[in-house]
Amino acid sequence: MERRRTRVAGWVVAVSLAAILVGVTDWSSDPAKSALSFAYQREGGDNRISQTLTIKNANTESVVPVLAFTALDRNGDPLPRVHVRTVFGSDSGRLVVPYGTFLDILRFSGAGEHQVYDVRVTVERLVAAKRRANVHPVTVEELDSTGRAVSKFTRFTTVRVTNIDPYPVTARVAYLVYDQPAEGETQQAVSVTPIGGLVHVPAGGSADVKVTGAAATAVGRYSGGPAVSVKAYNSQ
Template sequence: MKRRPRTPPPFSVTYVAISTDGSPDQMLTIRNNTEVSVVPTLRFVAYDVYGRELPHVVTQGVNGSHRGGPLLPAAGVLTDVLRFDGQGSHLVRGVRVELAAAEEVDHPALEKDVTSVMIDLEQKATADPGEFWGIGLVNPNPFGITMRISLLEFEEPQRDQPRQVSDVVTLQEDVDMASASNHVIWLPEDVRGQFHEVIHHLRMPTYA
C-alpha cells in the first residue's frame, strides 16, 4: 500500500541562532506554501538551550513581523532578524513562533527573489562595514514592488554567543521599484562605516 505524500503546512518556519553562512545571527525565515499572499502577524516565545521558556524576554523582529506589515508572497519567503531584550535575553537559544493572524492580500507571487546588498564606492557588493557606502537594490520581476530597507548594527561578537542587534535605522521612506529594475541608495557620510548589514522586506505596493 502506497503512502500518500504529506501535504506541507500552509507556513513553515526556520530559526537559526548562530549563522554559518555569513547571514545575520538570530535569523527567522517563514515560507509560504500556499498560492495566496499574506501579511502575517507573528507571536514569539523564547527559550533556552534546555527548552525552558524565558518569560521575561521580549522578542521583536527587526522587520516588524511581530506587528504585522511585512508581506509574505505566495510560494515565497519572509525573513526577519530577531531581537531579544529583558532579563535572560543572553540565554536565548531558540524561539517558538505562533501565527497570530494572516491577512490575505492581492499581490503576485515573485518569479525571482528581490535583493538588497551593501555596496562600496564602485557599486560592488561588500561585507566590510568600512566600505559600506551604499545599498544596491534589484527587482528582477515583471511587475513593480515596494521595499522597506533597514540598516543593522551588531554588538561585538562573544564566544559561543549569537550577535545581538544593537541598533536599527529604517529608511524614512519605502522604496518603489519598477519592473526589472535596479537602484542605488547612497548613505549619508555621517553613517558610513557604522552599520554591519542591510536587510529588506516587501510591503504592499504603492508603486503604480
C-alpha cells in the same frame, strides 16, 4: 558580510526559488494560518546571520503575517523576561512573505537574552498581501554622491533597490548594525534604522532611495564599523 570573523557576512536568503509557484495566486479566499510553519536557527555559522527565523508559506499567495514570539531556553522552557522583536517586521505586519520561504531576523533583549535557544511562534493575524512579493529577492547597492557604487562600510548617500522580476514590487530598506558577541553567544542586530519609506520598484528595474535623517546619522556613526549591513525586504 562584515569584517572580523564576520558572522553576518553571507546574507543567504532562504528562499526556495525552485519551489516558488508563480502566477497561481488565489485571491478568492483568506490565507490559512495553518499554512505557515517556522524554523528558528540560533547560530548561522561563519559568514552567516545568527538568530534567523525561516517562515514557510504554503498558501499560494503572498501573505502579511503578524507573529508573536515566546523565547525558550535550551530545555524548551519560556524565558518570560526576554522581549523578542524582528528586523523585517513579521511581528508588526510590515513583511510580505511569498509563496515558498523567506527569512526574518530576531532580536532579543531583557534578562536572559543570551540564554535563548529556540522560540515559540504564534500567528496572531494573517492577510493576503496587496502586492505579490518577489520570486528573486530585491537587492541593494550603496552609492556615493556621484552615483558611484561604494562599500557599505563608507558614508554612502543613496541606496539603489533593484527588482529583476517581471512585475512591480514594494519594499523597505534597513541599515543594520550588529554586535560583537563573546565566544558562544549569538550575534544580533543591536541597531536597525529604516532608510526612506516604502519603495516602489518597477518591473525589471531599480529605484534610488536617498539616505537622510536618522539613516544618515546612523551611517555617519557606524561607517567603518566591523559589522554593518543594508537589507531590503518586500513590504506594503
